[in-house]
Amino acid sequence: MDFIVEGFAQAFSLIIHLDPELLNIIVLSLEVSGIALIVASCLGVPAGSALGLKKFRGRGLLISLSNAFMGLPPVVVGLFVYLLLSRRGPLGFMGLLYSPSAMIVAQAILIFPIVTSLCHSAVVSVDPIIRQAAFTLGATPWQTSLTVMREARYGILSGIIAGLGRAMGEVGAILIVGGNIAGYTRVMTTTIALETDKGNFELALALGIILVIISVLINIGLHLIQRKGMVKILR
Amino acid sequence: MSLELLISNISKRYDHTTVLTDCSFKFESGGIYVLTGPNGSGKSTFLRICALLETPDSGEVKYCSDGQLLAKDISLRRRITLLLPKIGVFNTSLFNNVAYGLKIRNLGKNSALRVAHALDFVGLLTKKNQQALTLSSGETQRLGIARALVVEPEVIFLDEPTASVDVRNTEIIEDIIRKIRKDGRSIIMTTHDMYQARRIGGKLLVIKDGKIIDHPG
Amino acid sequence: MRMRKASLLLILVIFSIALTYAQAPSAEIICASTTSTENSGLFGYILPIFEEKTGIIVKVVARGTGAAIEMGKRGDAHMVMVHAKEQELKAVEEGYFVDRHDLMYNDFIIIGPENDPAQIKGLKSAHEAFSKLFDTKRFFVSRGDNSGTHTKELAIWKKAGLEPKGQKWYLEAGQGMEKTQRIADEKRAYTLTDRGTWLATKDKDNLEMVIVLEGDPILFNQYGVMAVNPEKLKHVKYKESIEFINWLISKEGQQAIGNFKDKNGNQLFIPNAQ
Numbered sequence: 001m002d003f004i005v006e007g008f009a010q011a012f013s014l015i016i017h018l019d020p021e022l023l024n025i026i027v028l029s030l031e032v033s034g035i036a037l038i039v040a041s042c043l044g045v046p047a048g049s050a051l052g053l054k055k056f057r058g059r060g061l062l063i064s065l066s067n068a069f070m071g072l073p074p075v076v077v078g079l080f081v082y083l084l085l086s087r088r089g090p091l092g093f094m095g096l097l098y099s100p101s102a103m104i105v106a107q108a109i110l111i112f113p114i115v116t117s118l119c120h121s122a123v124v125s126v127d128p129i130i131r132q133a134a135f136t137l138g139a140t141p142w143q144t145s146l147t148v149m150r151e152a153r154y155g156i157l158s159g160i161i162a163g164l165g166r167a168m169g170e171v172g173a174i175l176i177v178g179g180n181i182a183g184y185t186r187v188m189t190t191t192i193a194l195e196t197d198k199g200n201f202e203l204a205l206a207l208g209i210i211l212v213i214i215s216v217l218i219n220i221g222l223h224l225i226q227r228k229g230m231v232k233i234l235r
Numbered sequence: 236m237s238l239e240l241l242i243s244n245i246s247k248r249y250d251h252t253t254v255l256t257d258c259s260f261k262f263e264s265g266g267i268y269v270l271t272g273p274n275g276s277g278k279s280t281f282l283r284i285c286a287l288l289e290t291p292d293s294g295e296v297k298y299c300s301d302g303q304l305l306a307k308d309i310s311l312r313r314r315i316t317l318l319l320p321k322i323g324v325f326n327t328s329l330f331n332n333v334a335y336g337l338k339i340r341n342l343g344k345n346s347a348l349r350v351a352h353a354l355d356f357v358g359l360l361t362k363k364n365q366q367a368l369t370l371s372s373g374e375t376q377r378l379g380i381a382r383a384l385v386v387e388p389e390v391i392f393l394d395e396p397t398a399s400v401d402v403r404n405t406e407i408i409e410d411i412i413r414k415i416r417k418d419g420r421s422i423i424m425t426t427h428d429m430y431q432a433r434r435i436g437g438k439l440l441v442i443k444d445g446k447i448i449d450h451p452g
Numbered sequence: 453m454r455m456r457k458a459s460l461l462l463i464l465v466i467f468s469i470a471l472t473y474a475q476a477p478s479a480e481i482i483c484a485s486t487t488s489t490e491n492s493g494l495f496g497y498i499l500p501i502f503e504e505k506t507g508i509i510v511k512v513v514a515r516g517t518g519a520a521i522e523m524g525k526r527g528d529a530h531m532v533m534v535h536a537k538e539q540e541l542k543a544v545e546e547g548y549f550v551d552r553h554d555l556m557y558n559d560f561i562i563i564g565p566e567n568d569p570a571q572i573k574g575l576k577s578a579h580e581a582f583s584k585l586f587d588t589k590r591f592f593v594s595r596g597d598n599s600g601t602h603t604k605e606l607a608i609w610k611k612a613g614l615e616p617k618g619q620k621w622y623l624e625a626g627q628g629m630e631k632t633q634r635i636a637d638e639k640r641a642y643t644l645t646d647r648g649t650w651l652a653t654k655d656k657d658n659l660e661m662v663i664v665l666e667g668d669p670i671l672f673n674q675y676g677v678m679a680v681n682p683e684k685l686k687h688v689k690y691k692e693s694i695e696f697i698n699w700l701i702s703k704e705g706q707q708a709i710g711n712f713k714d715k716n717g718n719q720l721f722i723p724n725a726q
Contacts, residue, residue: 087638088658095638097639099639127323129322132323133319133325137336137339137382137386138316138336138339138386147325150325151325182624182625183618184624198518198522
């Protein structure tokens with residue numbers, strides 16, 4: 001029991017003194033997941049919206065695929081990206097394996113289906129009378145689409161934040177493709193895994209505390225946004 | 236401002252129900268027409284086809300201006316507007332709702348005055364910064380009218396404008412419609428309330444057997 | 453009828469539990485060692501010999517040297533076999549371990565990409581090579597985990613009078629030797645490794661790397677064994693650990709170590725217990 005209490009005490013000390021190694025790891029985590037989120041959103045929001053707004057052949061299949069891929073095990077995504085990026089793989093010439101870029105790629109792939117599916121859901125739940133209203137007020141098809149997306153903004157934002165939550169808590173994929181190299185590809189989750197393994201509980205606990213705080217904040221944010229969006233639906 | 240609407244021999248069926256059969260009518264510019272008939276008789280369908288929201292199975296919808304047949308493109312669509320029985324209000328302020336029509340026509344800049352004028356016309360100016368979803372159903376209808384009027388359409392279609400509205404707001408809305416009429420715009424509205432039809436005035440029509448005819452009597 | 457079936461089942465359950473417990477007390481010790489030693493395959497060769505002779509089962513948990521020594525200090529292992537003499541002696545001095553002996557040695561080598569962009573080949577000393585790497589700023593992957601290899605690597609940097617920590621090209625893997633090599637391979641980098649791991653893994657992992665420097669005396673790698681001090685941690689299996697250590701430094705054990713060859717027929721470790 002002692003070592004747990006001691007661990008917590010030292011963890012708080014690291015946090016309060018803004019230990020530079022700790023900060024570096026946190027910043028890298030936010031960078032990797034943040035950029036992955038931006039990439040996944042830039043692709044996922046238009047993709048999900050298109051799936052919700054336009055009718056075309058194969059639409060149903062794509063929606064099913066997107067929903068199915070939300071459940072992709074992260075470690076499998078890691079394996080796949082590893083094979084893709086390793087020197088002997090098809091994209092090996094880019095020399096991306098064991099770098100932050102590889103981690104961003106893996107996480108972007110992981111959260112893209114989440115953003116797409118949730119965005120699609122949000123767009124599809126917009127009352128059809130909005131589309132009709134836009135039409136009757138003289139909107140072009142493109143303007144109508146944007147109007148529907150604007151009405152779905154809370155749902156879309158929820159999807160993006162859900163994606164962020166998933167990315168920040170993930171360890172399998174980025175461990176495989178990043179290599180967990182100090183100061184280079186070591187983020188909060190992978191450091192916790194490593195340091196616990198080595199028996200250095202102070203750093204692991206400190207990061208664990210921070211990660212839990214961040215996750216909780218993300219979830220609170222998500223909840224608040226969904227609530228704001230809900231109030232409107234109760235017409 | 237002269238937009239004529241010519242309906243020729245249109246038919247429309249949903250699944251196995253034929254709603255309109257070989258229906259024809261000519262709407263003059265600047266006229267006011269009230270279309271009555273029991274629920275389910277096809278009034279809404281007719282209005283939606285006229286407003287180009289739906290297409291007929293057969294027959295033609297023609298808009299003419301000064302004798303010229305107009306193409307059914309976006310510029311024509313922007314000269315007419317349809318108010319549905321349930322207004323699709325946007326999740327934002329009243330001001331932004333009304334400004335929408337101007338924004339999509341690239342007239343967003345300096346629109347504040349026009350928006351205020353439209354809100355005032357329907358008696359909602361004091362609530363301009365309120366969230367639109369907090370309005371009562373009567374106020375929502377009025378917002379819908381303001382939103383439609385701000386872009387100064389030449390033809391206004393109103394589908395059951397007071398169907399789900401309380402008595403007080405019904406009076407207000409009927410007043411508004413009469414005010415619109417004075418502006419010289421074409422108004423084509425539907426109602427199942429004969430008394431309302433007479434209060435509004437204008438040409439009384441009825442849908443019978445899928446066709447539009449003048450109301451007897 | 454049902455009562456009979458139920459009691460039969462109960463007897464079966466009790467019997468199997470008893471059987472499991474009956475088997476447990478066979479002597480078993482945990483030896484913390486390093487990933488490089490594990491990867492070389494040495495344990496796979498010598499442990500069966502020892503087990504057959506004494507019935508004692510040795511379970512090897514492989515970590516980096518630092519972590520292995522920590523495991524011993526915590527009592528999560530009963531004995532330790534690593535290759536960082538300075539750290540070992542210090543831990544003995546601090547009272548955590550007893551009965552330390554030199555066991556065997558092998559050597560470290562510097563490996564790098566086939567085309568050797570930093571032109572290390574041809575240099576004679578390790579610290580010269582490190583200086584060149586520092587100047588050319590080519591990626592270098594360090595163990596970064598207080599292992600024996602890492603300790604040796606830091607000693608070489610010190611000899612060269614350089615501090616690589618914080619440099620953008622200096623990557624600290626913090627993981628085992630095999631993984632460190634693979635990272636170096638992927639990133640076309642240089643690294644310090646032990647010959648045992650190199651020989652055992654270079655074909656298996658399809659490493660496109662070559663030895664760029666070897667033979668400098670500083671690269672000499674001494675292994676040691678020591679038992680966790682039973683006075684500090686009462687529960688450790690000191691008796692069995694001592695038996696294993698004594699066997700390792702005995703003529704028989706030393707011969708076994710010397711006889712161990714990798715699959716290409718190379719002797720990986722040279723026994724040198726006194």
